[in-house]
Amino acid sequence: MAGLSAEIREELLSAYLxxxxxxxELTVVTRILTGDDEAIAMxxxxxxxxxxxxxxxxxxxxxxxxxxxxxxDRLSAYLxxxxxxxxxxxxxxxxxxxxxxxxxxxxxxxxxxxxxxxxGVEPPEILELRREVxxxxxxxxxxxxxxxxxxxxxAAALLFGLSVGGREQPTVDLADLGDRHVARASVTxxxxxxxxxxxxxxx
Amino acid sequence: MGRRVVTLAGAALAWVSLAVVPATAxxxxxxxxxxxxxxxxxxxxxxxxxxxxxxxYALLDIEHAMGVTVVDRYGDDAVVGSGKLKASGDGMIxxxxxxxxxxxxxxxxxxxxxxxxxxxxxVAVDVLEGGVARARFVFDEDTHAPLVTEVxxxxxxxxxxxxxxxxxxxxxxxxxxxxxxxxxxxxMPLEEHDFAAGAGPYRLVDAYSGSDGTTQGFYSDxxxxxxxxxxxxxxxxxxMVDGAPLEVGDSEYTIVVAPTELWVLWNADGETYVLxxxxxxxxxxxxxxxxxEPNRWNWLQRMWHSLFD
Amino acid sequence: xxDERVPSWEDVAQRYGRRIYNFAYRLTGDxxxxxxLVQDVLxxxxxxxxxxxxxxxxxxxxxxxxxxxxxGVRRRQRRPTMPLPEDDHASLGSSxxxxxxxxxxxxxxxxxxxxxxxxxxxxEAVVLCDVVGLTYDEIADATEVPVGTVRSRIxxxxxxxxxxxxxxx
Numbered sequence: 001m002a003g004l005s006a007e008i009r010e011e012l013l014s015a016y017l018x019x020x021x022x023x024x025e026l027t028v029v030t031r032i033l034t035g036d037d038e039a040i041a042m043x044x045x046x047x048x049x050x051x052x053x054x055x056x057x058x059x060x061x062x063x064x065x066x067x068x069x070x071x072x073d074r075l076s077a078y079l080x081x082x083x084x085x086x087x088x089x090x091x092x093x094x095x096x097x098x099x100x101x102x103x104x105x106x107x108x109x110x111x112x113x114x115x116x117x118x119x120g121v122e123p124p125e126i127l128e129l130r131r132e133v134x135x136x137x138x139x140x141x142x143x144x145x146x147x148x149x150x151x152x153x154x155a156a157a158l159l160f161g162l163s164v165g166g167r168e169q170p171t172v173d174l175a176d177l178g179d180r181h182v183a184r185a186s187v188t189x190x191x192x193x194x195x196x197x198x199x200x201x202x203x
Numbered sequence: 204m205g206r207r208v209v210t211l212a213g214a215a216l217a218w219v220s221l222a223v224v225p226a227t228a229x230x231x232x233x234x235x236x237x238x239x240x241x242x243x244x245x246x247x248x249x250x251x252x253x254x255x256x257x258x259x260y261a262l263l264d265i266e267h268a269m270g271v272t273v274v275d276r277y278g279d280d281a282v283v284g285s286g287k288l289k290a291s292g293d294g295m296i297x298x299x300x301x302x303x304x305x306x307x308x309x310x311x312x313x314x315x316x317x318x319x320x321x322x323x324x325x326v327a328v329d330v331l332e333g334g335v336a337r338a339r340f341v342f343d344e345d346t347h348a349p350l351v352t353e354v355x356x357x358x359x360x361x362x363x364x365x366x367x368x369x370x371x372x373x374x375x376x377x378x379x380x381x382x383x384x385x386x387x388x389x390x391m392p393l394e395e396h397d398f399a400a401g402a403g404p405y406r407l408v409d410a411y412s413g414s415d416g417t418t419q420g421f422y423s424d425x426x427x428x429x430x431x432x433x434x435x436x437x438x439x440x441x442x443m444v445d446g447a448p449l450e451v452g453d454s455e456y457t458i459v460v461a462p463t464e465l466w467v468l469w470n471a472d473g474e475t476y477v478l479x480x481x482x483x484x485x486x487x488x489x490x491x492x493x494x495x496e497p498n499r500w501n502w503l504q505r506m507w508h509s510l511f512d
Numbered sequence: 513x514x515d516e517r518v519p520s521w522e523d524v525a526q527r528y529g530r531r532i533y534n535f536a537y538r539l540t541g542d543x544x545x546x547x548x549l550v551q552d553v554l555x556x557x558x559x560x561x562x563x564x565x566x567x568x569x570x571x572x573x574x575x576x577x578x579x580x581x582x583x584g585v586r587r588r589q590r591r592p593t594m595p596l597p598e599d600d601h602a603s604l605g606s607s608x609x610x611x612x613x614x615x616x617x618x619x620x621x622x623x624x625x626x627x628x629x630x631x632x633x634x635x636e637a638v639v640l641c642d643v644v645g646l647t648y649d650e651i652a653d654a655t656e657v658p659v660g661t662v663r664s665r666i667x668x669x670x671x672x673x674x675x676x677x678x679x680x681x
Contacts, residue, residue, distance in 0.1 A: 007664075010550075014667035018641060020648045047676065049670045052623050053642040061533040065550045066525050081251045081258030085353065087363045089320075092249070092366035100522055102247075102368060109262055132458020136389065172415050172434050173442070174477065176296075178464070179281075180390060180413065181479045182431035183288035183296045184421050 013043050017050050073107050101168065232312045232328050235340065238347035243268045247369035250462045253361060254484065259464035265367075266374045267348070284297060296388045302408050304331065306425035308336065309404060320350045321370065335359055337483075340427060346372055355429075357485030365463075388414060398431065403489030405429070405482070422480075423492070429480020431494065438475040440468045449492045469497035521558040524573070529554075531575055531644050538580065538643045539635060541628045552580040574654035576647065578636070626676040634669030641666050 009032055013023050016029045023102050060074070077083050078091045095101055232500035235337060236509040244267055251260040271284035281290040286298035306312070313330040318327035324344040330337050336359055341351035350370065354363040390411040398420035400407050412418050420431040440446075440457045449458040449467065459466040467478040476495065519527075532553050536546035556576050564572060628634055640651045648666075652659045 010671075011663050011667040014670055015648070015663050018648065018666070020411075020663070033565060044676050046667075046670050047672045050642060052677070053627070053673070056538065056620050056623055056643060058530070059531045059534055059537055061550065062547060063552075065533070065547055066529055079251070079258065079260050081253035081260070081361070081364070085364075087352070088251075088361065088364050088366075090363075090436070092368060093319065093321040095368035096323070096370055100526065105249075105262075105368065112355060121518060123257050172417055174466075176415075177419075177430070177477055178466075178479050179288050179290060179296055180411075180419060180432075181428075181464075182283060182423075184298050184301070184390070184409070184411075184419070185428050185481075186283050186288065187286045187298060187301050202288060 010042065013039075013046055014050075017043075017047055075101065075108055079105075079108060209505050221285040223234065227314045231315055232330070232340070235315070235326070235328060235342050235347050239342060239349045240270050242343075242346040242348040243392070244343075244346060244348040244370060244372050245374045246367050246371055248365060248390060249368050250363065250365040252460055255461045257460070258422055259460055260366075261460045266512065268374050287453075294388050296390065298390050298411070300392045300409075301421075303425045304408050304425055306463060309333070309424070310365075317344075321367070323350070323370070325350055348372075354481075354483055357484050362483050363463075363481070390419065393418060397433070399493060402431075403486060403491075405486070405490055425484075427480065427482040427486065429478055429482050429490070432477040432479075434475040435473065436475060437470045437473065438468075440470065440475070451488050454491070456491065456497055456498050469493035472498050519561075519569070521554060521561060524557050524676070525554055528573060534576060535639055535644050536581060538624065538627060538639045541624050545584070549577070549581055550585060552584060553577050556580055568650075568653060570646075571650060571653035574644075575656070576642070576649070578654060586661050622677065623673075623675050629676055630669050630672055634672060637662055637665035638669040 009028065010028050012021065012025055012032065015025070021029065033043060074083065074087075074091065078088065081088075083091065095105065238356070240454050244265075246265055248263045248265050249260060250263065266273040271282060274281045274283065281288060286301065287295055289295040309332055310336075313329040313331065315328050317327045318341055320341055320343075326342050326344055326347075328340045328342070330339070335357070336355050336495055339351070339353040340349060343350050348367075348370070350366040350367050352363075353361060356362040377435045390413060393410040393412050394417055396410045398407050398410050398418070401479065402422055405424045405428075407420050408428075409421045410418060411421070417432050419432045420433075422429050423430065444457060444459050444466070446457040446459040446466070446468065449456045453470075456467050456469040459468075464479055464481045465484075467487070468474075469476050472495065474495070478490075478494075481488065520639065529550060531680045533546050536549035537543060540546060551580050553573075553576055556574065558578065558590075580621070636655065637651060640646045640654065641648075646654065648662045650660050655662065
């Protein structure tokens with residue numbers, strides 16, 4: 001593309017950084033950048049500038065600008081436990097009365113699930129997958145373990161060929177242990193009931 | 204949770220509550236909690252636990268009526284209450300025998316204060332430990348349903364926050380208690396066991412045995428509780444759970460932080476220990492100090508183990 | 513956002529409020545101006561929603577935002593364009609090395625100050641691209657110029673930033 005002016009060729013470098021090249025222009029860019037130190041220096045400077053602007057901190061919108069004191073993006077910080085206690089209370093209380101923010105919370109929740117999910121899974125399978133991931137985490141089974149009989153005498157016995165016997169260990173489901181704790185803790189005895197725990201079912 | 208070493212101060216802090224627990228306030232809390240259990244409500248609850256700057260949260264759909272809660276967490280159902288738990292697809296776990304427990308004198312309960320939550324009038328009850336805020340309960344004024352629970356660590360920083368984000372009086376759909384013939388897994392009280400009578404500021408309330416050969420020691424201080432499970436045999440914990448290393452003094456454990464409780468796992472001698480409960484981190488450190496210490500196998504044990512692998 | 517469903521103005525505030533605020537803030541460097549703009553935009557969105565024809569919602573929204581911004585600027589009788597900085601280093605031969613540029617970009621305040629010095633058209637194009645995150649086509653739609661012009665403005669804006677950041681006035 002010999003006819004291109006220097007300026008237009010230079011523009012291609014910015015467009016390339018933004019992923020906005022049209023078909024056929026990539027060849028031109030490659031040619032511009034091959035062996036031309038000045039062009040390469042320009043390219044890297046543009047890259048640095050672009051990054052500098054992109055890295056400008058994203059500012060929180062002042063809450064009073066949102067309709068009726070909604071919490072907008074502060075919900076993300078809420079889920080991160082990053083708000084001060086007083087703010088946590090305000091947000092939680094607001095959620096009780098605001099269907100819009102609750103639905104926003106739901107969206108955020110799904111997005112976070114999606115981030116933790118395996119790649120290539122589209123919602124609405126996300127919730128199914130989440131359950132599987134949770135299951136996998138919870139059903140941490142203790143497999144067969146060697147029996148440490150303890151004591152030198154036992155070791156000596158082995159060396160002499162006496163059978164000590166490896167007992168078959170039943171597998172223990174950690175989720176089941178959690179359930180047993182919650183069940184016991186749910187017993188009514190005045191102070192035992194903490195809403196945070198007693199109503200969780202599985203951990 | 205990443206694999207970070209988290210160190211808790213190993214020194215046991217002696218929390219001595221010098222103030223006399225005002226009988227009325229403590230009774231008030233007990234009354235509120237009893238009412239909370241009897242209340243009828245439904246909604247959505249968020250539980251957030253903050254640990255070392257990381258947070259784990261869960262959104263739970265709740266229906267609660269007269270001592271029974273149905274919890275739906277991302278599609279998994281569980282019915283809990285009065286010593287029983289049934290999770291979807293599993294048999295029911297049941298405790299038929301237990302010892303009553305009382306609030307430790309370490310705690311001071313404040314007078315109920317008027318509060319609000321989500322447009323509903325409410326009552327807030329603070330629980331102090333050694334003069335520092337340890338927990339706060341916010342009950343709905345009408346029904347005494349628990350709207351908010353806050354738990355703080357030893358330094359007064361928020362550790363766990365649980366709050367209704369959607370709330371309605373009444374329930375739509377509660378399953379009939381003990382409807383279908385589901386197998387029962389009854390926890391049998393244990394008379395003889397090796398559980399320590401006390402661990403940190405907690406005392407052993409009951410011990411049980413499970414059908415899988417594990418034993419369970421239930422510890423409580425009247426406000427928080429945990430179960431310690433002892434399983435015969437050593438386990439490769441690192442392979443089993445996605446936890447983080449936890450150092451208490453010279454000992455190293457594995458910890459998993461879930462939104463509603465902590466899990467700590469370790470091997471000691473010939474046993475695998477699993478601790479699960481809602482206790483705050485500074486209590487946990489004290490508790491672990493009084494429980495069997497984790498130990499690594501020496502060369503002879505490793506050789507023995509490899510012979511039987 | 514689903515183009516077929518017309519959002520409520522509360523939806524708009526929730527989902528776009530932050531970006532509109534950041535757009536205005538980076539254009540002006542002034543939080544009060546930015547706050548004014550957000551409120552202005554929301555009012556216009558609110559009154560314009562019933563006339564909105566389903567199509568590209570975001571394009572419509574950003575056109576409203578730009579118009580609100582320019583109206584606000586006119587109201588404040590401030591010139592939207594800044595004079596070009598003194599071009600001591602105009603010749604392309606002495607372009608700063610990337611290291612020099614990076615070294616100069618230490619504080620976001622510096623970047624913000626450099627942005628505000630750009631001529632309005634360049635500044636707006638860079639902000640819409642790198643702060644708001646629109647594609648060239650979306651920027652063309654919002655600013656009602658051809659894509660080629662967008663491309664040129666972004667590039668020239670960045671080049672000027674490069675100069676300003678390395679040799680701050």
